Amino acid sequence: MNKVVALTGNEAAAEAMRQINPDVVAAYPITPQTELMHKFSDFVADAVVKTEMILVESEHSAMSACIGACAAGARVMTATSANGLAFMWEVVYIAASLRLPIVMTVVNRALSGPINIHCDHSDTMGCRDSGWIQLYGENPQEAYDNIIQAIRIAEHPDVRLPVMPTFDGFIISHTLERLEILSDEEVGKFIGAWKPVHPLLDIAHPVTYGPLDLQDYYFEHKKGQAEAMKRAKGVVLAVGKEYGALSGREYGFFEEYKTRDAEQIILCLGSASGTVKSVVDGLREKGRRTGVLKLRMFRPFPAEEILSAIGHAKSIAVLDRAEGFSGLGGPLFPEVRSALYGRSDAKVINYVYGLGGRDLSPEMILSVFDDLEEGRITDREAVHLGVRI
Template sequence: MAKIVATTGNSAMAYAMKQINPDVCAAYPITPSTQVMEEFSKYVADGVVNTNLVTVESEHSAMSACIGAAAAGGRVLTATSANGMALMWEMLYIAAGMRLPIVMALVNRALSAPINIHCDHSDSFGARDTGWIQLYSENAQEAYDNLIQAVRISEHPDVRLPVMVCQDGFIISHSIERMEYLEDDEVRKFIGEYKPMYALLDIDKPVTLGSLDLQDYYIEHKRQEAEAMKLATPVIDAVARDFEKMTGRAYGLFEAYHLDDAEIGIVAVNSAAGTIKEIIDQYRRKGVKVGLLKPRLFRPFPAEAYARALGHLKAITVLDRVDSFGAMAGPLMLEVRAALYDLPKRPVTIGKIYGLGGRDLEESHCQYVIDELVQSAASGKFREVCEYITVRE
């Protein structure tokens, strides 16, 4: 029986962590994800979880302790943001390379400098090559649901990769929304018991983990990691179907909003999607056939599925809340454009960089994007491959 609450994105993630009840959690506080660990610490202090909470002295040690704990053979969670995740960088690759199912609640925040505590996606998109699965969440409900599903995904025998669940800092992490919580036992049943394939604490079956691979083995192990990432896509889909059976809330690789009959479309992750849906409704009332594809996954990147969903459009704008400085466009735009390349008839694809450091994406910005798309669909032309919006030039 679902419980309806009004709560913030951070509280929702902390509550999901409580219900997941990990064996170990190692974390270091950083804005805007601090509340996740504060609230979870309260659950630990009150004895409502079995978790051994390791309050480490840095994010580097947080991920290192998570790696040690996961290698020991149990369920491990952490939370962080921005510079905290940047300090973990080295260990992100190692967590994935060691094939450890660690789940991270990532509250997206801009990277320094200039120092800024507000939302953009430079942290998670920067970590795109680390070997972590990335699930994006529009709102608190999705953050909560994704975190629960992430446990099943990361521990699946075909996958055994870490998963980060991303939600927008402040915009979602600190805003109160209506959402539904599952019962503790529903979550427990859904995630099941974790049985590690190799565990340091299985003292009778000793293993050496984290070996030195030279030229004779490294690439084979990396090839296996790549295969696991590939196998993750159907697992993510299957876990979503199970989750839908339990909750009625449908998840897949992406959400399509008015996309089937659309002529033009926008691609955007996380909270911006909520704003864009509102503006799409306005334009739909005026007869403009515009739709939205909201990726849930950036890693793995289900290119064929995205191409199938977008291929019929005349023109697409991809919004990136991150810049890859010196690149042709933002990282999401480049991958979407590449995914469309093999289509016999390719849509015009335009990139925009928006909202860095928490700058709001407003109604007028969305209108600007759609108005340009209407023209580009007719003319096949566009102003710039990639342009900054929401900025004072």
């Protein structure tokens, strides 16, 4: 039974963590994630969760403690943002390569420098190749829903990979919105009992975690990770469907909004898609066939499904909230264009927007649709949307 509440993104994420009731949480505060952990620490202090909360001296230690606890046999969660995630870097990869199903919420924030605490996706895009599954949420509702589903996806025996549910810093993390939450019993039943796999604390069955892995085995272990990432696609869909039956909100790889007959389509991640949808609504009233594909799952990348969903369009704009410094634009763009390459006639162009929390206004989105319709923009170079020249 859904209960209607008003929560910020951070509060919604903390509420999901309370209902999941993980065995161990190790975290370090960083804006804009701080409030999430404040709230969860209250739950620990008030003993409404049985979680062992480890307060560490850095994010590197936070992820290291999560890895140790998860290998020991605990259900483990954490959260971070921006430079905190960057500081974790090497251990983020180790969590994935040890195949530990840790769930880490990342509240998206621009990486320094110059120092900035507001939203962009440079933090999670930076670790796109770390072997973590990434789910981007549009609003507090999706922040909550993604975290609960992330537990099931991560722990599935065909997957056994860490999952990073994300949502936009401040824009979502600090904005009060209406959302529906499940009961504690429903969440407990949905995620199921934690079943540790090869726990270090099972002294009757001793195992070694993290031995040296050289030319003769490392490659096979990486192949195993890559295959698990491919299998995650089916699991994400199955979990999203089951969650839909429970909550009324079914999840897939992306949300298709008026794309079926659209000639101009914007593809984007996170909170921006809400604004794009409202612009699409306005344009549809004027008879312009526009749509938006809101990508939820960036890792693994659903290339075939994106092709099926938007390959028919005349032109597509990929909105990146991160700069890739390749000279070709942001990190989302090349993957979308690769997915369509040779199999779609759509012209695909790239816009980098919203860096450091810069607002994305409806007027900007309108200008993108105008560009697409009028064929003004070359597909050889990214446009930096809203930057002063």
